[in-house]
Amino acid sequence: DIQLTQSPSFLSASVGDRVTITCRASQGINTYLAWYQQQPGKAPRLLIYDASTLQSGVPSRFSGSGSGTEFTLTISSLQPEDFATYYCQQLNGSPLFTFGPGTTVDF
Amino acid sequence: QIQLVESGGGVVQPGRSLRLSCVASEFTFSHYGMHWVRQAPGKGLEWVAVIWFDGNNKYYADSVKGRFTISRDNSEKTVYLQMNSLRAEDTAVYYCVRDRVEYIVAVNGLDVWGQGTTVIVSS
16 A cells, blocks of 8 residues: 655744645655645635646635655745645555545644 | 435444434435545544445445444435444444535545534433
8 A cells, every 4th residue: 555654744834934834755646635724613725726726716825746756845935824824645546545644734 | 405414323222223314405425425524522433334326336434334224215315324233433423425426336435424423422
């Protein structure tokens, strides 16, 4: 089974900061990776799919990159509403679509 | 608007069963793969199960294989999760989630999430 790790697990940041989160897969997954944002008490929200394609309605300060085993999610200028937990998910075509452990972005 | 509404959660004793339902609205339900994803209290997301748009393929996380069954009724625009032999570690919020793209299961992300239904397994 494909395992995902995320780093860091916790990130302290301020409004306006550039933030980068890394997701690593235990084996190559091409670009079959998605990123989600979850705010406390809410359902997750799809941000990026195919590793780098922005979901409709998601602000352009979010971007994704990578392929194979290493991926990044970048927030170019952190906004107050971006303080949340971020998850990557592999969608490699394996029938087990695992999530990463999450990265919490906080003050 | 496009919406998924889960129901069926509750408090259940270990070893007992529960069936979750998720009703879809404002999209062509029969064209989309559907998933269940859960989140234990204070923990991360765990993918649980997927069912193909036509119901012909179903896959499960190892943690629930043999105990949970996903199914769907396209005429009722509903996906189900039958949970048997429940354990304390199954305690979680269960989300019903839609594939982003019609007819192509999972590869392009999951874009519509329900509000979740809470399952508590406790004696």
